[in-house]
Amino acid sequence: MNIIRMLDLTQDLYHNCPNLPNFDPPKFEYQFIGPRDGWKMERITLTTHTGTHMDAPSHMEEFRTDLDEYSVDRFQGACVYVPLAGRKGQREPITPDDIEPYLDRMNENSIVLLYTGWGEKRAWTKEWVYGSPYLHPDAARLIAAKRVKGIGIDHPSLGGTVDENEETHRIVLGAGIWIAEALQLDFPELASGDWHVMALPMKIRESSGAPARVVAMQYGGGGA
Secondary structure: OEEEEEEEOEOOOOOOOOOOOOOOOOEEEEEEOHHHHOOOEEEEEOOOOOOOEEEOHHHOOOOOOOHHHOOHHHHEEEEEEEEOOOOOOOOOEEOHHHHHHHHHHOOOOEEEEEEOOHHHHOOOOHHHHHOOOEEOHHHHHHHHHOOOOEEEEOOOOOOOOOOOHHHHHHHHHHOOOEEEEOEOOOOHHHHOOOEEEEEEEOOOOOOOEEEEEEEEEEEEOOOO
């Protein structure tokens, strides 16, 4: 099988790019500048939960699995794309009713992508920071029961900035499911055909999370 198409689901990382307000924004500083030094090199200061990133269970105090402890095959799987943009308003929960039509496609080889439309709103605004739809704990339980590999969303927090955020994370991470946050999911083509997702975090020892490059791939016939 050959890869016939790839989509980059990763948001750009840059100096002072939007982030949740309880984290400092990333800093990019030039250490060498090409015309002056003959080399170009940057120094980056950021948290491991900045930009498009992944959460490990150890992101929650009571869980111990770090991101680097997952075998690399856990970071790829069949895409289950849940399009919710335009159907969910600000701070509105993603409920079991929203998830149930997709449950029969979820299994131990699945990666669930929740598209809310908030990736396109990415900016230093109250709407982007505080207004996103979020995965309600009851819906998180439904997905966790399917033992999927991972869950992704196009906002920096799967549980938004509401009180249920901690419970949603605890349900998902407590089930050993990694989370990918701050994705870009404005790709209607993901709703049809068979897509495969690969989410590769930086390999950081004993990390509760890490910046990641996340892509979707579609395969076609022919070749080995």
